[in-house]
Amino acid sequence: MNRSTLTIEALGPAIGARVGGVSLADGVDDGQRDALLAALLKHHVLFFEGQPIGPQAQRALAARFGDLHIHPVYPQAPGVPEIIVLDTSHDNPPDNDNWHTDVTFLAAPAMGAILSAQLLPPGGGDTLWASGIAAWEALSKPWRTMLAGLNAEHDFLKSFPAHRFARTPEEKVRWEKARSDHPPRLHPVVRTHPVSGRQGLFVNEGFTTRIVELSAGESDAVLRQLFAHGARPEFTVRWRWKLGDVAFWDNRLTQHYATADYLPARRVMHRATIVGDVPFYRPD
Numbered sequence: 001m002n003r004s005t006l007t008i009e010a011l012g013p014a015i016g017a018r019v020g021g022v023s024l025a026d027g028v029d030d031g032q033r034d035a036l037l038a039a040l041l042k043h044h045v046l047f048f049e050g051q052p053i054g055p056q057a058q059r060a061l062a063a064r065f066g067d068l069h070i071h072p073v074y075p076q077a078p079g080v081p082e083i084i085v086l087d088t089s090h091d092n093p094p095d096n097d098n099w100h101t102d103v104t105f106l107a108a109p110a111m112g113a114i115l116s117a118q119l120l121p122p123g124g125g126d127t128l129w130a131s132g133i134a135a136w137e138a139l140s141k142p143w144r145t146m147l148a149g150l151n152a153e154h155d156f157l158k159s160f161p162a163h164r165f166a167r168t169p170e171e172k173v174r175w176e177k178a179r180s181d182h183p184p185r186l187h188p189v190v191r192t193h194p195v196s197g198r199q200g201l202f203v204n205e206g207f208t209t210r211i212v213e214l215s216a217g218e219s220d221a222v223l224r225q226l227f228a229h230g231a232r233p234e235f236t237v238r239w240r241w242k243l244g245d246v247a248f249w250d251n252r253l254t255q256h257y258a259t260a261d262y263l264p265a266r267r268v269m270h271r272a273t274i275v276g277d278v279p280f281y282r283p284d
């Protein structure tokens with residue numbers, strides 16, 4: 001069992017921490033789970049180095065933090081449907097080289113996700129995370145006043161278009177069901193974190209299509225500004241993966257970006273996605 005104390009080293013003021021003193025593949029006890037959740041609230045993404053973990057152990061680890069989501073489109077690990085396999089190479093280029101928050105097309109998007117590096121290219125393939133809380137706090141007061149209480153539409157089709165995800169007859173069957181199961185959803189543009197109570201920006205280029213209270217032209221202009229603002233380096237951390245590294249992020253007020261600079265080499269990542277709750281905005 002894990003008996004050593006957790007060590008947590010911040011990687012910057014806004015986001016990111018390196019965590020040691022826990023062996024993820026052995027499972028986490030209640031005390032470790034609470035300590036990890038507290039660290040997640042403070043740092044938004046946690047990195048664990050050199051902890052190779054198989055699909056079953058990764059599922060068991062993630063399940064300690066909540067129910068797991070089964071993705072409607074992405075490939076699954078054999079016999080472990082809760083684990084998404086992101087296996088990218090020349091023949092299957094990555095689709096996550098954009099700033100996004102996972103599964104915001106759901107009425108209740110993920111609370112968090114755990115990603116493990118299974119096979120890495122010789123160079124490149126870093127992942128970046130950005131804090132929606134830091135982004136929100138850096139906006140001017142007039143912008144914050146305007147945005148508070150607005151709602152945005154999040155659309156599955158923006159990141160999962162048919163031309164990319166319904167290419168074979170088998171894919172088409174799965175994709176058609178995914179599409180009809182996931183109509184566009186509205187979420188607050190400014191979200192209150194359900195645990196910390198902090199406010200953060202909750203729009204992402206991957207899924208957000210429009211702010212419904214604004215005209216089309218206003219919405220386009222505001223979203224363009226918010227997408228650019230949310231990705232400012234001040235709000236980000238960049239992780240250079242080593243084999244066996246694991247990242248655990250709070251998906252409620254963060255975005256991430258997988259750099260696609262390693263093709264034609266191959267890169268394989270496994271993701272477990274922890275179910276979250278319905279986003280809300282509660283004024284300060």
Ligand code: OGA
Pocket residue numbers: 086096102113115125126127256257258259269271
């Ligand atoms: C994800 C994702 C990033 C990466 O798993 O949700 O976007 O670096 N992955 O593979």
Ligand code: MN
Pocket residue numbers: 096100101102256
């Ligand atoms: Mn993602």
